[in-house]
Amino acid sequence: MELIKGTDVVAALNAELKTKLAASSYIPQLAIIRVGEKPDDVSYERGAIKRMGTIGLRCRSYIFEESISNQAFVKEFKTINEDPDIDGILLLRPLPKHIDETAIEQIIDPSKDVDGISPYNMAKLFAGDETGFAPCTAEAVIEMLDYAHISLSGKRVTIVGRSLVVGKPLAMLCIKRNATVTICHTKTVNLADTCKQAEILIACAGRPRMLDHSYIGAQATVIDVGINMDQKNKLCGDVDLDSISQTAALATPVPGGVGTVTTSVLAKHVIQAAKRMGK
Ligand code: NAP
Numbered sequence: 001m002e003l004i005k006g007t008d009v010v011a012a013l014n015a016e017l018k019t020k021l022a023a024s025s026y027i028p029q030l031a032i033i034r035v036g037e038k039p040d041d042v043s044y045e046r047g048a049i050k051r052m053g054t055i056g057l058r059c060r061s062y063i064f065e066e067s068i069s070n071q072a073f074v075k076e077f078k079t080i081n082e083d084p085d086i087d088g089i090l091l092l093r094p095l096p097k098h099i100d101e102t103a104i105e106q107i108i109d110p111s112k113d114v115d116g117i118s119p120y121n122m123a124k125l126f127a128g129d130e131t132g133f134a135p136c137t138a139e140a141v142i143e144m145l146d147y148a149h150i151s152l153s154g155k156r157v158t159i160v161g162r163s164l165v166v167g168k169p170l171a172m173l174c175i176k177r178n179a180t181v182t183i184c185h186t187k188t189v190n191l192a193d194t195c196k197q198a199e200i201l202i203a204c205a206g207r208p209r210m211l212d213h214s215y216i217g218a219q220a221t222v223i224d225v226g227i228n229m230d231q232k233n234k235l236c237g238d239v240d241l242d243s244i245s246q247t248a249a250l251a252t253p254v255p256g257g258v259g260t261v262t263t264s265v266l267a268k269h270v271i272q273a274a275k276r277m278g279k
Contacts (some may be wrong), residue, residue: 001245004223006251006260009147013264017055020271028087028274029058030114030266031080035073035099036066039094048090051263057270060086070099074107081109087277088114088270113279114269116169125172131276133269138169140261141202141223142177144252150200150221152177158195160184160211160238161204166225170202172259191215221250222251225258 023026030052034041045061052059062080064073073095080086089112090231095101110120116135124132145152159181161167171181184191195201195215203211204225216222228240237254244251252258 001248002250004144004148004250004257006144006252006257008223009144009261011265012147013143013261013268014055016038017264017267017271021056021189023125024275024279026274026279027056027058028270028279029060029085030088030090030270031083031086032059032061032090032092033063033064033080034061034078034109035068035095038092044092048263048266052267052270054147055264055267057267063070068099073099074103077104077107086112087274087279088112088266090115090266091117093117112273114266114273122164122169125169128172128176130176135165135169135174136262136265136269137166137225137258138173139265141179141225142173142257142264143261144201144258147222148221148250150250152179152200155179155199156182156197156203157200158182158184159202159204160191160195161206163204166204168203170185170225205238207238208236209240209243210238212240213247216244216247218247219249220247223258224252224254227256227259245247 031192032045032048034045049059089108091104093101105119108118110118113121114133116133121132125134152174157174157278159167159171162183162185171183182194184194188194192197192215196217198217198220200221200233202223206226206228208228221240222244224237224239228236230236236256241251241253
């Protein structure tokens with residue numbers, strides 16, 4: 001089994017983005033909006049700032065106290081949303097429970113919604129219209145497959161997970177590429193048999209190493225989106241990489257896989273957003 005390493009995909013994507021940036025005199029700017037100090041959010045923000053810097057994009061963080069009222073947050077959000085010097089917005093979610101996340105999804109300017117949270121961008125994705133923005137994680141999976149020259153056309157793709165952030169948008173991106181898609185979830189009967197039929201298996205269940213060799217078809221490509229902590233507090237994916245090594249042809253590791261590519265896709269979207277706005 002060979003590995004598709006996130007660092008290789010990132011290097012190729014970043015080089016492409018730097019070339020695009022060099023061809024323009026405008027430097028697009030990303031706004032990262034964080035409420036509270038959740039370690040996952042802080043770490044994702046740090047990674048995104050670093051990646052924007054590496055590529056040469058501007059990036060500004062807007063950090064609010066967890067105790068901010070819904071009304072005050074909506075007001076602050078609208079100000080950032082309307083700032084003509086901001087080209088893309090990344091809102092770190094989930095927001096604290098007292099903040100109306102659905103209202104923010106409705107308010108965000110679709111042309112700046114670089115992580116595809118607005119219903120407008122979601123509708124475009126489901127319609128197969130590529131003028132919107134797909135969620136970065138879902139698109140990062142496609143970037144990894146493209147990098148490895150794995151065509152989706154006519155392939156049996158099984159996705160384990162049906163969230164609105166990962167599983168469902170990913171299914172739409174795969175259908176757009178002419179794959180035959182099966183989506184699995186907790187009510188799927190005979191999960192292992194269904195997964196085994198897949199030529200490309202994508203795991204986004206959020207269950208530490210749940211997919212071992214008994215879920216993998218011979219010579220399958222296995223993409224692991226999961227980011228979990230195991231019982232020893234070690235970062236791991238949804239796939240047991242050691243167990244599948246004699247069965248799968250290609251797989252992505254965790255850490256160092258899809259998660260690494262996500263912020264480069266974010267940068268790609270920020271550049272696209274500025275370009276679509278005529279900057
Ligand atoms: P989620 O909202 O919890 O959704 C998990 C999905 O997996 C649900 O549809 C659930 O089915 C399904 N599932 C859970 N256990 C299952 C099982 N035993 N058998 C079959 N299906 C099962 O999670 P998410 O937000 O989509 O995230 C999924 C994973 O991706 C997490 O590990 C997360 O950390 C990771 N992630 C990574 C990135 C990144 O790389 N940057 C970004 C986002 C998420 P039901 O619908 O039936 O409950």
